[in-house]
Structures are given as structure tokens and as C-alpha cells.
Amino acid sequence: MSVAGKATVGVDFGTESARAVLVDVGTGRELATAVHRYASGVIDQRLPGDGAPLAPDWALQDPDDYLDALGSTVRAVLAETGIDPSDVIGIGIDFTACTMLPVTSEGIPLCRIPELRPDPHSWVKLWKHHAAQPEADLINETAESRGDAWLDRYGRRTSSEWFFAKALQILDEAPAIYARADRLIEAADWVVWQLTGVETRNSCTAGYKALWSKQDGFPDRAFFEALAADFADVVDEKMSRDISSPGERAGLISADAAALTGLNVGTPVAVANVDAHVSVPAATVVTPGSLVAVMGTSTCHLALADVDRVVPGFCGVVEDGVIPGLFGYEAGQAAVGDMFAWFAEILARDGGSLDELHRSLERDAALLEPGESGLVALDWWNGNRSILVDAELTGLLMGATLATGPGEIYRALLESTVFGTRTIIETLEESGIGVDEMVVCGGLPFQNRLLMQLSADITGRPVRVAESRQAPALGSAMFAAVAAGPELGGYGSIVEASERMARLGEDEYLPNESTQPVYDDLYSIYKDLHDTMAGPSSGMRKLRSVQERARKQTVVPV
């Protein structure tokens, strides 16, 4: 088998833009990259064209922005390299999730239909649409009271960001839209449908966002009926029980899609995937033992195992969710880079370069010895996702004196996020899933070397950095090579693709043994605070309820 001269395309659909990368299948070398910002971006104020104003927690997108981005970025990477489209043996995509929309049986988005367009519920609900909290609460209460076993797989709490909360919000608030929706579908699967003309559903979003498991399928009809009578058959009426694994071939490029992208008709298209999850093989990880951290404004953690365990406070465990044949465990930290940015913005209130400020803070912080600052923080500036699954928790800084400087606070914030990572690792290990190393990708590892060294020192594990700065798009291109298969010059499995196409960078951070005793002490102080403040009647919780009452009193009725 020779793959010389063959390439695949991976397209990563992010929150503000999409990025395509054209990758040499034999080596994983990235031949060209193109980025396209969505014209309407995140729609959270009012619908495009002075449409209806949106309530505070809403976040929508325009599905046609995805097609514009798809066409323009794929055409751009083809044009930049001058590659013969017949040498492009596959395309794969990954997406934010759960990002979902209502469409007709032909796949036409309801927001494209003039009489439905003014209704916000006809648009794409972006992952960070948080207006379905009442529906999420109902889902949690119902599953809890019924004793549904699947709740264990999700840390015993599902999120308002997920599929059924969003779907149920459509039924609750816009029953006419719900009735017109022949299909409710992840945007990831919808884009693949637009590429192939064939509707497929991927196991990653089904498992992590729609309560599906390979073993048990979706929750039973009685569960959905308990949520709402008209919701009883949501799966059979508007979704599908036919779920495909990552790396499977969803179909072939259609004539319409060829016209849109410049790819040849008949080019294989991989089943869709989620941005964080597709990064795992792109970071060289295809077997148990590593914790992959996709680090940016927030961090998503993924670990593989050949055993099915209940891990408290994790976002989900899905068989075939990341790598076929393995269980993928997902955890998260709700604010990481966002916390460091918050502090820099506090300091830079009178202007100045944030980048330079971050560098200067990192320099100051790096001069300190572990423990020297006398500070410990709880990294809950945006609540705690894992392992407490509690958005109401808040940040805390302890140990300040008149001698405390900005570099010391910055270092305490960095350390606190790694203490948070350590709770995730220890929880995995207590559940019988070993973690021997961290492999990191995303933007943060390239911006903050101190954070990487602290990650090694505080977790006591080596930290390796994926070489690619666009791991999701590379991962999608790798799955495209698997969808193409060996017969077209691709690979037989994602494991093989990862071995050939993914690499670690030269940077490797080894734990400094001499720092272990101090960090063990600091972590134990962090963990005590963590457990105390997460308690049911902690001062932190009382404070939050005082704040909520104060806010209600200051709201002026319109």
C-alpha cells in the first residue's frame, strides 16, 4: 500500500469560525490551512436582520454559515496547494456539541423557511445556548425519581447544553416548530448530510450529548413520555437509532457538495465527530493510560479505557465515543485560560497590551518557588464542571498579604487550575482507570510554558505536547483517511492513522521531584478547601444566595 501524494481534508467547526486543513496522508504533514469566520457568528442579541430580540441565555447560529465556511475553506486549501482533487481521498469534520437544529425530512433547516424564520426556535441552538435549564432540571429530576441507571454515566447530572434539553425547549416554547421538525439533528451530522445526501448519526454526540449507549441505546419511551406526552417518541419520530462509530464512512461527496467544495463527486466522507474528542488521536493517544487535555479558555479532558466504570463527576463515558473499541471518559474544567485572562483584564483596566501583560506575569510567576507566594486559590471562577458538576461555585483566593504581588496571584491561579486537574486524575485512578501521563493540545500549551511545567510538577506526571496547533482539524483529516480505507490509500483504523499521521512536539515537561512534597501539601490544602466549600451549607453557597436575592431586588421591571 502506498499513500504517497494522497491527502485528506479535515474541517473543524468552532464557535466563531471554521478551519480546514489539507493533510498529507502518508506523513500527517499539514499542507495548507484556511479559516472562515461565520457571517452571523454567535447570535445572542437578536435574530439577523433586526429580528426578534433574544433572552439572556440564548445562543444561536445560522446553518448556512456552516456551508459558506465549508465551501470557502475547502476550496481555499485546494487552491493554495494546487492539488489534484482526485488525490484527495477523503474528508472529515468535527464540530462544537451539542449544537443542534430542526430540519425537514429533506434536511432543509427550518430557519430557511420564510414563515418559520422569525421564530428563534427554528435556528441552530449553539452548544452554549443555556436557556433550556428548566428542561435540564426536569430531565434530571425525572431520571433521578425513576432511578434510571444511565444517569451514572453522566456524573448523575445532565446539562442544559445537551440534546434533549434543547429539543424539549422547542416543544415547550414553540410546539409548532417542534411539529414541523421532521428531524432534530446535531449540526455535525447535518453538515455530513449536506456533503453526502445521506443522514447519519455519530456515536460521539449521541453518547456524550444524547444519553445513548452502545449497550442500551437511548433511554426508554416511558422516560421521554414522563417529560412530556408529545415527547414520548422523539427518538423514533425525529432522530435515529442507527448510530455510526468514528472512522466509519458516512457516504460519498454528492454532486451538490462537489459544486460547493471543489472536491470530486464520490470522495469518501467520514462520520462526524466532536472537536475535543477528535483531538485525542491527533495527540497520538489511541490506547489507555494517558489523559488528553484540550486546553484553551476552558479545558476538556479525555481518557481511554477498556473497562466501563462509573467515575463520579465526569461528563460522560461512551463506548466507541472516541476510539472504536474503547470507552472514552470525558471531564472538564469550566474556566482555565479564561481565569488567567480575567486577571490580566482586571490589571489592564486602563488599556495596554494583554499579550505583553500575560508574558510579564508569567515571567514574574516563574521566578517564585513552589509555596513561596503563600497563596492557594480555588479555580471556580466559572463554577466547577468536574468533579463537582456545580455551576454555582465561585472562585476563592487565600493567603494574601500586603506583600502579595500580581505575579504571585497569577501563579496561584495557574496552580489552582492544575490542582483542579489533579482532582480529575485522582478520581479516575480511584475508579480504576490509570493515568500515567498527560498529553496536551489546544492553544494554551503553546502560550504558557509555566503552566505546562506546573502541570507536570503538581500532577507528578510527564506532560507531552501534541505537535499540531490545530489538533481537531488534523484529527478530522485522520478520520477521513480511515473512512477512505487502505484501498484508496488511507488506513484500516484510527490507530494506524494516528501512528502515521500524528506526532508529539519536542517540548516535554517532566515532574521536578524536589517540588513534590510542597505541592502535595498545597494540594491537600486545596482539596480540604474544595471539599469544605462544595459542602451543602458552605459560606460560598450562602454568599451566592445572598447575591441572587440582591440581584432580584435590583432588577427594575420593564
Added chain:
Amino acid sequence: MSVAGKATVGVDFGTESARAVLVDVGTGRELATAVHRYASGVIDQRLPGDGAPLAPDWALQDPDDYLDALGSTVRAVLAETGIDPSDVIGIGIDFTACTMLPVTSEGIPLCRIPELRPDPHSWVKLWKHHAAQPEADLINETAESRGDAWLDRYGRRTSSEWFFAKALQILDEAPAIYARADRLIEAADWVVWQLTGVETRNSCTAGYKALWSKQDGFPDRAFFEALAADFADVVDEKMSRDISSPGERAGLISADAAALTGLNVGTPVAVANVDAHVSVPAATVVTPGSLVAVMGTSTCHLALADVDRVVPGFCGVVEDGVIPGLFGYEAGQAAVGDMFAWFAEILARDGGSLDELHRSLERDAALLEPGESGLVALDWWNGNRSILVDAELTGLLMGATLATGPGEIYRALLESTVFGTRTIIETLEESGIGVDEMVVCGGLPFQNRLLMQLSADITGRPVRVAESRQAPALGSAMFAAVAAGPELGGYGSIVEASERMARLGEDEYLPNESTQPVYDDLYSIYKDLHDTMAGPSSGMRKLRSVQERARKQTVVPV
């Protein structure tokens, strides 16, 4: 009795400078003010003239700076007004304390004697000289093990800043200096000695800094002997058991002092006093029921009562210590304005006007409703003086989110210092000493109106502001009028002087009833955190010991 045209001088000896004010005895009107900075300021690096380098916790002064300041400021206020010195019927002074020095039997400072001058122990030990901690520890342990009852009067812990710790440090480290010191004396009393030629000792420094009480005098000989054999007779050998109350006449201006100051020979001189304590009558307070807060970088609290009570965590209770005939209770907060300045300096790391920054932060903070920030802080950036008497405690901020702004943090810091004041008020009331109002003076009340309103809202008590911006100097001038007495055109008591010479300003801050429930809730959260973190094995204490170990490891041996 007529006092028309009669004036007195008050001189306030601060840390960096001295300030004289010439005051109309009939009205309290301030006729002229003069300030003189000490040439050597605070001596904390090396002795003047490239003398011996000093260890980190040392802080000395040159007693001749006091005489220079005394002469130049008194001459300046006389010259500016052109007053006939015969119309100046008295002079009084107040001082930082405990600020003490070794002198000969003639009152000559040992540091003025050439062969002793190179020894740092021959100089004045300023109040913030903290190098006598081992001696303070020994004093506390000795009193504790002996079961000395007087320890109750000082919150069961004495400070390294106080008289006997400093005196014992001289004996420990420089026995030759100790032997040469015929007298060990507060700088306040030494300056009065220089004015009158007569050695006196004032009850305020004796009571608050030298363990003296009107009832029991000094600790017994066995106590001092237990500290060190050569220390057994320190009181009888080098001090005096003849203690004068505030407002008594110490003596009359000598010929030398007349030459120095321009005052007439024979002008009455009041017994010396302490800056914070002399502010009480200057803030119109001469009876029980008010808490006087002298607010600046730190805050000193003083309350009067006609009963003698043990108040946990107070700095001291002294009969006749503030107003003759009453018990004066002293408490303190170690960082107040210093905490706000710390935050402004963190923000202004790249320069900019601190004053403008404070104003802008105060504006932003004032827009918030109580509880709206979702933040609570522990005001321990410089440890906790009252009611915990623990310098090892540190600051804490709880409730931060990505939406938290600088104005919210600033308000939380302001509120935290008032929560600290509320613990002091509640402790007083639990001990049976009622507090119906706060009367404030010092620099902060004129700089931060929001802090004043918060003080009223959080304590639930009216806050009134002394009119004078130089309350200590005014207070000294008032005691000078008492030392002069009615026969010379002064007053028969400090109560009478206060009624005639002291005034409140127009600003008065009344508690806003509607904020009480929220502040009661926030205070209860603060108090729970306060009690938890002050506990013997709190995370805050563990963190401090981690920091201490880390610092020891990073010290490079010289």
C-alpha cells in the same frame, strides 16, 4: 473666666514628621499649623553616617530630630500668627508609642555619647521596631506560666512593640548599653522632660505599653526576675512608679526650652500622651457609648467605660489611660487604608495616578447594591490585631467569577474592614460595654465617603466625623489648656475643654435600614469564615507554614 485671645500649642510627633498647631482656647479654632520632617526619618537600613547596618525588623529614630521638629514647628506657628507668647498659656504633646530610648540620669540620650553612638541599641526604638519578638515571646510565656492576672487586660498577649520587650532586647543584646542607661523612657516623656527639666511618666503609655495599672502598678519583681536576673529591678532602677494622668501639668517651660521654642519661660506643659488616645476628646468623645476610630493605613479603636472588664482580643484596658476617671479600651485593625492601597497598587503596576484610581474604584464600588458583588473578604492582609491578635493570619477573597470587576473587589475589601470593625463592636458589647455610635477621625474619613457609609450600614450605627483633620495635635492643645487650668484662661478638665474646643464635622452617616438584612447575612458568612480560618489547624495556617518552609529553602546563605 475669660479665655478670649488665649491659645495653646499641641505638637503631634508622628512616624515621619511632627506637626504643631496653635489653637484658640475659647473656640478650638486652629490658628496656624506647621510640619517638620525628621532629618533621619525612620532608620531601618543603617545608622546615620554610614553606621552599622540594621537587621530586617529594626526601626530606630534620632531623638535630636524630635527637638529640631519641636523648635521649628512651635516657632513657625508663633511667627505665622504673630501671637504674643504670653498669650500662649500651655503646650501639650502626643507621640507614637511605644517609642522608647535609653538616657542618662540627666536625660542625655545614649546615642548622643560618641563612644555609644555606633551601637544601634543606644538609639530610639520606634514603635514599629519588631526585632524584640523573642523577648515578647518570653514575656508572654512567663506571664502565662505564672498565671499573671494582668495578662487579661491585654487580650492575653503582649506585643513585641511594647516597652519591656524593647528594654529586655537591650539587656539581651547590648548589656553594656543597658548598664549605662540610667533611665529607660518613652520618647513622649523624654520630650516633656526636655521642655520642663522634670522627668514625668504618663499613664497612657505606662498602661497601654508598659503593663502598668492604676490599681496594681507594674508587674511584680519576681516576674521581671523570671525574665532575666539583671532585669528584676528594671522599674525601680530605670523607670518610675510615679505615673501622671493626662491633663496634669508636667512642669513649666525651662530656659533652655524657651530658647528652643520661643515660648515664655514658665509656660505650663501637659503630661505627654499617645497620638490615637489624645484624638478621643478631640473627636468630642469624653463619655462612654462611642467607639472612636482613628482611621488611616491601619485603624486604632478606642472606647470609654466606667467599668473594668476583660474584653477578649483587645490591645489593652487602662484606667485614666484616655480620660481621667474612665477606663479606656483599645483595639486595632492592622491594615485598613493599607489594604485599599495594596489593591490600587496591584492595578497600577504600569504606573498612573493612584489618587485617580482610588476615586474611580470608589465610584464603581458605590454603584453596587449590598450583596450584588457576590464577594466576601477576610480583611487580614496584615494579620488580625483585634479580636484574634494573630499576625500569621492572611487575606482571603471568596466569590470571584469571570464577571467580577475591580470595583467589586474594591467594595469587598472596604466591606471586609467594616466587618472587622463589627467584630470589635460586638466583642465590646458582649463584654458589657455598649457602643451606640462611631466617631471617626484620621485621614481615611475625608478620603473615602463610601467607606463611611458602609461603616454605618454594616455596624448599624451612626458614624460621625471629627471636624479637625489634625485631631491628635488638637487633642494635645486641649490637654495643654487643661494643664494651664482656669486660672490662666484654660479649663478645669478635659471634658470641659472638649465641649469648648472640639467639634464634629457636618458629615454624618446614618445606617440605611434597608441594607441591614443583607449585611447581617454577609456578616454571618464573614464571621463563620473568620472563626474557621482562625482555627488551630485551618488551611490558612497550614498554608502559612508551607510558605515559611519554602522561604527557608530559598534563602541563600551569605
